[in-house]
Amino acid sequence: METETQPSDKAHGGDRLRWWILGLLFFSTVLNYVDRQTLSLLATTVQADLKMSDMDYAGVVQGFLIAYTLAYLVVGRLTDRLGSKISLALFVGWWSIANMATGFVTNMSQLWAARFALGLGEAGNYTAAPKAVSEWFAPKERAIGVGIYTAGAMVGATISPPLIGWLALTHGWRAAFVVTGALGFLWLAAWFAIYRRSPPVQTEASEAAPSELQVWKLVVSDRRVWALVGARFLTDPVWYFYLFWFPKYLSDDRGMGLLLIAQLAWIVYLAADAGSLTGGFASGRLIKRGWAPDRARMAVMAAAALIAPVGAFISLSPAIGITLGLAGVVAFCHLVWQVNLTSLVVDQQPQPRVATAFGLIAAGSGLGGMLSTGLVGRLVSVADYHILFLVMACLYPLGLVLAATAVIPRRRDAVAHV
Numbered sequence: 320m321e322t323e324t325q326p327s328d329k330a331h332g333g334d335r336l337r338w339w340i341l342g343l344l345f346f347s348t349v350l351n352y353v354d355r356q357t358l359s360l361l362a363t364t365v366q367a368d369l370k371m372s373d374m375d376y377a378g379v380v381q382g383f384l385i386a387y388t389l390a391y392l393v394v395g396r397l398t399d400r401l402g403s404k405i406s407l408a409l410f411v412g413w414w415s416i417a418n419m420a421t422g423f424v425t426n427m428s429q430l431w432a433a434r435f436a437l438g439l440g441e442a443g444n445y446t447a448a449p450k451a452v453s454e455w456f457a458p459k460e461r462a463i464g465v466g467i468y469t470a471g472a473m474v475g476a477t478i479s480p481p482l483i484g485w486l487a488l489t490h491g492w493r494a495a496f497v498v499t500g501a502l503g504f505l506w507l508a509a510w511f512a513i514y515r516r517s518p519p520v521q522t523e524a525s526e527a528a529p530s531e532l533q534v535w536k537l538v539v540s541d542r543r544v545w546a547l548v549g550a551r552f553l554t555d556p557v558w559y560f561y562l563f564w565f566p567k568y569l570s571d572d573r574g575m576g577l578l579l580i581a582q583l584a585w586i587v588y589l590a591a592d593a594g595s596l597t598g599g600f601a602s603g604r605l606i607k608r609g610w611a612p613d614r615a616r617m618a619v620m621a622a623a624a625l626i627a628p629v630g631a632f633i634s635l636s637p638a639i640g641i642t643l644g645l646a647g648v649v650a651f652c653h654l655v656w657q658v659n660l661t662s663l664v665v666d667q668q669p670q671p672r673v674a675t676a677f678g679l680i681a682a683g684s685g686l687g688g689m690l691s692t693g694l695v696g697r698l699v700s701v702a703d704y705h706i707l708f709l710v711m712a713c714l715y716p717l718g719l720v721l722a723a724t725a726v727i728p729r730r731r732d733a734v735a736h737v
């Protein structure tokens with residue numbers, strides 16, 4: 320049987336090292352998004368150089384998504400076996416090499432293999448980071464910890480266009496992949512220099528450690544895990560829609576030029592960053608006031624899920640400023656939702672399998688994203704965007720119902736604790 324030893328809040332509060340580690344988690348997430356966006360920003364140039372069609376490029380992107388989704392079923396368990404320090408170092412090193420390798424490809428097959436490898440490594444950032452937060456932060460601080468490193472994704476998305484554009488224009492597209500990939504090794508040097516002792520939350524085994532099969536049985540049989548798998552399966556497609564299709568909507572339906580879209584995209588990213596930090600701060604404040612962690616997380620998630628459907632009003636084609644504002648509200652709410660859902664997993668799962676459980680839940684996100692991308696493409700080709708904004712508005716309330724079952728005890732569970 321495994322038990323988890325957690326020091327008091329005072330012990331956590333006096334440990335500055337956890338904030339340095341959190342800072343590095345933030346930067347690993349920044350690099351994660353920079354490396355994945357390098358190809359999308361240079362797609363036209365790479366296609367021309369390698370003589371690739373749009374279908375060839377679509378196949379490369381699909382390869383990344385397949386690897387990214389399947390990897391979650393492996394990297395979570397690997398994170399629990401190796402610990403957050405070693406596993407995250409391996410993941411960052413792997414995806415940095417894969418991104419650098421992209422700069423040396425000479426044909427479509429090599430490009431597909433390089434981006435497939437990138438997907439395998441990048442998934443690990445989102446199992447190792449929550450595990451590190453669970454090891455270094457008390458429950459009342461975990462959501463803000465998750466919020467801070469999650470904000471790195473939007474920072475990465477924001478700085479990628481000017482950084483990668485400058486590198487490609489100055490040194491060529493191949494150099495852009497090599498340089499952005501090499502940044503990961505600077506991160507590794509800082510990681511090992513700073514992360515030099517064990518975290519304050521330790522797992523002690525009073526009996527023999529469970530086998531791999533036993534761990535998976537515990538995770539797969541946990542109804543809370545499947546409730547959150549379903550919640551992410553339903554709600555993450557909303558994020559993918561606004562990330563990948565909203566700019567196209569502004570161009571196709573609202574007549575905005577590419578340059579103007581690029582100049583205004585920061586509004587949505589800024590709103591997402593604000594949601595990351597606000598979501599973590601809000602549930603942390605509730606916990607400090609005496610709320611149980613799961614109740615605090617669900618209260619904040621419920622608020623986000625009930626506000627996010629305002630995106631449906633975009634279907635009425637309001638003024639561009641209002642349209643961008645509504646999209647920003649949806650982005651804000653999604654990150655509030657995601658930060659607290661992630662924190663809920665960290666709160667509920669014991670240390671030896673927290674990353675394993677999170678990997679399974681994140682795989683639900685990847686699967687939802689893959690399926691929804693195909694469905695959105697088909698709907699756009701036969702209808703218009705307006706129906707999609709209405710559909711997306713319905714998904715958060717449905718996801719909230721599923722997520723609620725992860726914190727509401729079943730009758731027999733309540734009886735068992737009497």
